[in-house]
Amino acid sequence: MNSSHKPSGKPGAKPHFRKKRHSADKSPAGRTMKPGSDPRLKPVFAKIGVPESKPFQADPFQEKAIEAVGKGDCLVMAPTGSGKTYIAEKAIEKVFSEGKRAWYASPLKALTNAIHTAFCRQFGEKNVGILTGDRKENPDAPLIIGTTEILRNQLYDAMHTGEDIRCDLVILDEAHYLGDPDRGVVWEETIIYMPPRVPLLLLSATIGNAEEIAGWLESMRSQTCTIIRAKRRPVPLQPLFFHPSGTLFPFLAEYDASLHIGRKGLHKKVLQYLSADKPPLLAPPRRLPNMADILAVLRHYNLLPAIFFLKSRADCDAAITLCDEAGLLADPERASALRNRMDELTRFWPHAARHPQRMHIERRGVAAHHSGHLPAWKMVVETLMSEGLLDAVFATSTVAAGVNFPARTVLVANSDRFNGTEFMPLSSTEFHQMTGRAGRRGKDRIGFAVALPGKFMDLRHFGRMINAPPTEVESQIRIDFSMALNLLLSHTPAMVKAIMNRSFAAFRIAHRLTGKSSRKASAGAAELLFADFNRHLRFLKEKGFVNNDDRLSDDGLWAAQLRIDQPVLVAEGFRRRLFPEKEPAVMAALMACFVNEREADDQEIPEHLIPEKLLKAFLHLRKQLQPFAKEMVAKGFPVFPLYLTPAVTVYHWTSGISWEEVHKNSPLAEGDLVRLLMRTAENLRHVGNLAHVFPGVSKNAIAAVNAILREPVTDAYTL
The missing domain is CATH 3.40.50.300 (P-loop containing nucleotide triphosphate hydrolases)
Known part of the structure; x- marks a missing residue:
């Protein structure tokens, strides 16, 4: 199909309007x-029109970036659609030609899935793996596509075991996520922990303080960071x-x-x-x-x-x-192609095939696209739009x-x-x-x-x-219990202090105060971060997760594997034997209480929808953890409330109730419901890693994951 959308008539022709109008x-x-x-x-x-087709020729900024990759770190900033992925492809080809390995990290699972599909076509399925927490396919491939959280966790494990990460190039897509309030801490940790021998290729459309970021990388990693800019939009x-x-x-x-x-x-x-x-x-x-x-x-x-x-x-x-319906009435060929393509795209996704907004696509050639929709439906919309339909x-x-x-x-x-x-x-x-x-x-x-x-x-x-310049990236690093536990797997407090000195936060403060990167100023600026680490350390000692010699206790060692929103509170639940060894639906429901999603707050639930055994387990869990949670709050640590609504919703789905029935009884939009279930499954997978300590609960958690993973939830990561 021609996606240029020809005008409906001659210039000045009267456009088609509906005859009847409310x-x-x-x-x-x-x-x-x-x-x-x-x-x-x-x-x-x-x-307006389609540009003349020309043989592909790399832009100068692409050639400069490809030349810079491998000689040190490289930060590429270019407008959306200008060809940053081409740079990544060429860098990966070079790594492959040398018999080495590469890691491509992105901030979004949907983007990770799309990149994985594209790179499988480019490099062959046997050479590409994917790791997102939900998907683990071909993990020993020479090219891994994954979320930045997974890469950060691999670095935690490598530091713990003393092994070097199996990687020779890391590509960080959407590098401006370093300044994201929710996710930026993971990006900063990843960069700090990455061995200097592994060159970084950072790709972004907009970063306002590129020189500052490059200066931080050079001061921390002791190698050159080349900045490549392309200001002109394609x-x-x-x-x-x-x-x-x-x-x-x-x-x-x-x-x-x-x-x-x-x-x-x-x-x-x-x-x-x-x-x-x-x-x-x-x-x-x-x-x-x-x-x-x-x-x-x-x-x-x-x-x-x-x-x-x-x-x-x-x-x-x-x-x-x-x-x-003016657009499709004027173009019956496109209308027919649209209906046929819709049939093809929804053939394997029954929930998308029955989507109530399908009629609007097929009759009017328009669609809605937002996070409240099912992932499969959003993929259908994106595909139809990309194909000009x-x-x-x-x-x-x-x-x-x-x-x-x-x-x-x-x-x-x-x-x-x-x-x-x-x-x-x-x-x-x-x-x-x-x-x-x-x-x-x-x-x-x-x-x-x-x-x-x-x-x-x-x-x-x-x-x-x-014409505004790009927003400056601010450091979002902060200490939480998951970071503290995982750093203590392989670092003494003195070593942690040195890591805080390497943070972008410390560099920025020092650079702003002195006009240059001075070790003395950086060390002083890192004191606040280290003081917060010590505050977490003291609480972990009080609760027996860390010994007096500042090493993790046995409880601390397994608690460090809970890389979730509230690891210490969940760990206390394990110590109190509050999670069931049977009943996967109850296990999934209780873990859903610890998923920090704004959309999953409590709302009134009809009493007949609340299973008695779930209510009993939930109330017992909340009562038993309340004293521990109050101590955390008293020490200034955030504690998210435990809500019953998400627990009930996840219980029903894990019990085998149909999607239509679960959604009807839930206050969540379909997209939010999928996200809650996927986040719950992620939490349960971390529990599954504790088989050596809690074999019964671990086995139950894995059974719960398997019960959650059915359509349309599985559509979210099989696209």
Whole structure:
């Protein structure tokens, strides 16, 4: 299929609108919008089309990066879609040619699965393994694709046994995750623990303090770190303003799309809109705009396919109901191909085949995509979009980094993002992750980022973000009990202090205070981290996990294997014999209580849904652990509440109840439910490693994992 999305008619032709329309779907003035554009956009729209096919030739930044790999560490920063994976492929080929091994770490399981599939085609299945916690396939292959947590855990094990990690090159994809509030600590640990003999290749689209990171690596690893930058987008970006009348305007007063440089502030029409006493609205308050009208304007100017970034999951699901069938009616060939491809993709995923939003895809050529959906369904949507069979996908900005498909146009409806606690203005990194999806390399000569005015859109902030420099990466390292236990497997407190001196946090503080990396300043800056380590150490001693000689006790040795959210609290549960040796469903349910997922908080559950034996086990567990938890809180350590709701949900699924029934009785969206079950299975696998200490519970945990792993949960890592 031709994915360029030809315009619906001649320039100026009247676009197709629905004949019947609910009054709530009209514009506030009661009129449908009419396509229009500023005359200065005529030469911009003339650039739309598929670029001329040319033989592949590596860009200069790719050649420089390939040359630098292996001579030391290398940090590559290039816009989304510019070919960073090509650098990784060539680096791996070089490693293979020397009979060596490589590790490719990514932050997301979905991305890890996609990379694994691509590299199996590139290098052959026998040469590629995958390790994500959920999947363990071909672990002795010369190339391992996995999550960064697994790589960090392998480094823990190597330090414990005194063995060198079996790896000669490590590729850290999405390296800006070093600054992620939740995951950054794992990235920093991985870099600190990695032997200097193993060169690092760090790939990222946006890092604002690359020199600082490179300086940290050089000071810690005693070898050169080469910085490679590519600022030019592979597909130039044109920012637009979508006026509620249906007219498109340049967003900036002056803009060079080829250089991605804007000057002289906002376009006068944007300023007029901002200064109006009562500016026109795309939709009434608390309502979504008529997406059919917006798509008609985009279709008129050949700006499809498009990704709409909306504020919430509910908005994404509602948006597809506000679209019409105009796109597929105008292109029956694509409509037929879409239905056939849908049948092919869902043949082996019955839950995706029965998805309630399937009708919207097949009738309207649009889809919603967010973390509340089943992984298999999201893969179907991504595949259809990537193949040019959809007009639009409606997604939340929170999944922008994980969206695995580009489009000609990206539309942004809100200038803030929910960070799990509150809505905060988009950072430049988040903004460029979203707009980085605009423009498909090899399919587009130009891409578009469109601002949709509304209650949640700060147009001035949107304008600032277009040319904003990348966000600086901040150190997120922090001490927790899992880190403390695992470091004590192979390090004395004095050695741990030396590790804290090597942290990016210490380097940053020293560099900011002295203007250079001084060992004295770094040592002083690391004192705070080491003081927190000692605070954890004292508690571990009090509770018998560490002996007076600062070595792990027998309990500490097996507790270190619990690389989960709350290892010490779970370990106390084992010492008190609170976990069952039989009843896999009860075991799974109790472990689900320790999964730290915001969506899995307690909600009211009908009494008839709570099995008596589960309630009894849950109440006993909570009562027995309460004194220990109170001591932790008194010493300033975080303790997450134990909730019954996720326990009941996981119990029902592990007991063999159908997905439809479990989902109906659960407050969780399907995607959140899969995530809870997968996280629970991960916890149970760690318990399965304790067979030498708790053989009965360990065996029960493995049985629980096997009971959890059935469709559609297994679809999450067999894609």
